[in-house]
Amino acid sequence: MDFAVNWGDIALLAIAAFRLTRLIVFDKITEFLRKPFLEEVSEREENGEETVYLVPKGKGIRKWIGELLNCYWCTGIWVSAFLLLSFVYIPSIAVPIILILAVAGIASIIETIISYLTGH
Numbered sequence: 001m002d003f004a005v006n007w008g009d010i011a012l013l014a015i016a017a018f019r020l021t022r023l024i025v026f027d028k029i030t031e032f033l034r035k036p037f038l039e040e041v042s043e044r045e046e047n048g049e050e051t052v053y054l055v056p057k058g059k060g061i062r063k064w065i066g067e068l069l070n071c072y073w074c075t076g077i078w079v080s081a082f083l084l085l086s087f088v089y090i091p092s093i094a095v096p097i098i099l100i101l102a103v104a105g106i107a108s109i110i111e112t113i114i115s116y117l118t119g120h
Contacts, residue, residue: 003088005084005087005088009087012098012099012102013080013083013084013087013098013102015101015102015105015106016083016097016098016099016101016102016105017076017079017080017083017101018076018105019101019102019104019105019108020079020083020101021072021075021076021079022072022108024069024075024079025069025070025071025072025075026072033069034054034069036057036062037056037057037058037062037063037065037066037069038054038055038056038057038066038069038070039054039055039057040052040053040054040055041053041054041055054070055070056070083098083101086098
């Protein structure tokens with residue numbers, strides 16, 4: 001396998017992986033993807049507050065996917081592998097998607113910083 005990835009490519013891939021991983025694991029818009037594999041379980045804490053946990057459903061592959069979707073770090077590894085392999089083997093399709101995800105990732109980081117600084 002002969003390919004070269006420079007530091008700029010790595011930065012774009014890292015930001016794109018960050019954004020796609022958050023999209024899959026946390027964002028409301030992709031909740032329908034997680035729903036078949038995760039269920040919400042509520043528990044009342046000693047202080048009276050209710051805490052909601054996500055628990056993988058079922059057994060076998062369904063449970064494995066639920067565990068994957070419930071782990072940001074685990075999903076991030078697979079997303080990174082997918083993006084890198086796509087970038088190397090089908091760049092004409094992957095690069096525009098990676099750029100969109102990277103721009104969205106940078107925008108989300110900026111928004112988080114602005115919200116923190118302004119107290120919103």
